[in-house]
Amino acid sequence: MGKVLGDVLGLAAGVAISPLPIIAIILILATPRGRLNGPLFTLGWILGLSALGAVMLAIASPAGASAHNQPATWVGAVKLALGVVLVLFGARQWHRRPKDPSQAQLPKWMGAIDRLTPVKVFGLGLALAALNAKNAPLTIAAAASIGSAGLPVGQQIASLAIFVLIATLGLLAPLGVFLLGGERAKTTLGNWKDWAAQHNVAVMAVLFFVLGLKLLGDGIGILVS
Structure with missing residues (x-):
C-alpha cells in the first residue's frame, strides 16, 4: 500500500492545486449563504472525485488491472494516453496565457455564483471535480494505479480515500480560513483569489505539462516492462 500511496500522492497534489475551484469556493464563501454553500461545494467535490475513482476501481478489478502484482498492459496504455492529453492541454494553456497577468479574466459563469441555489452549488462542486479537464484524468490515473497494485479491496478503498483527502486540501x-479566521479571513481569501485569478492559466499549463510527463513516463515504464 505504501508504494501505491507514493504513486498517487503527486497526482492528488495536482488535483488539489486547482486555481478555478479555489477561486469558486472563495467567491461562494463571500455570498450571504457562504456558511452553507461552502461546505456543500466541498462535499460535491469530494463525492465527484470519489465516484469517478470508484468507477475506475470497479472497472480495473474485473478487467485484470493487475497481472502477477504488476500493472497490466492496458493500465500502461491508459496512463500513456492520459499523459499525452495532459501534455497537449498544457501546451495549449501555455500558448493561451495572458502576457500581462493583470489582464487575466475569470470564466463568465463565476459571475453568477452569488445567485446559485445550494443544490446548484453542490452540483458545481461535483462537476469541477469529476468533469474537469485536469482533475478527471488525474483521478482516473490514480485509481488505475490503485487498482493495478493487487491490493485487497479494503486497502484499495483506503488508498482512494487518502487520494481524495489530499486532493481536497485546496x-x-x-x-x-473562512470558518476560523475571523475578521482577517475576508482579506486573506481576497488576496488568494486575486493571485489565483491572475496566474490561473500559467499554473494550469505547468501542472498539465509536468503531470502529463509523469503519466507518460509511468505508461511507458509499464508497457516496456
Whole structure:
C-alpha cells in the first residue's frame, strides 16, 4: 500500500492545486449563504472525485488491472494516453496565457455564483471535480494505479480515500480560513483569489505539462516492462 500511496500522492497534489475551484469556493464563501454553500461545494467535490475513482476501481478489478502484482498492459496504455492529453492541454494553456497577468479574466459563469441555489452549488462542486479537464484524468490515473497494485479491496478503498483527502486540501484551506479566521479571513481569501485569478492559466499549463510527463513516463515504464 505504501508504494501505491507514493504513486498517487503527486497526482492528488495536482488535483488539489486547482486555481478555478479555489477561486469558486472563495467567491461562494463571500455570498450571504457562504456558511452553507461552502461546505456543500466541498462535499460535491469530494463525492465527484470519489465516484469517478470508484468507477475506475470497479472497472480495473474485473478487467485484470493487475497481472502477477504488476500493472497490466492496458493500465500502461491508459496512463500513456492520459499523459499525452495532459501534455497537449498544457501546451495549449501555455500558448493561451495572458502576457500581462493583470489582464487575466475569470470564466463568465463565476459571475453568477452569488445567485446559485445550494443544490446548484453542490452540483458545481461535483462537476469541477469529476468533469474537469485536469482533475478527471488525474483521478482516473490514480485509481488505475490503485487498482493495478493487487491490493485487497479494503486497502484499495483506503488508498482512494487518502487520494481524495489530499486532493481536497485546496478547498479545505480557504474553507478553514473562512470558518476560523475571523475578521482577517475576508482579506486573506481576497488576496488568494486575486493571485489565483491572475496566474490561473500559467499554473494550469505547468501542472498539465509536468503531470502529463509523469503519466507518460509511468505508461511507458509499464508497457516496456
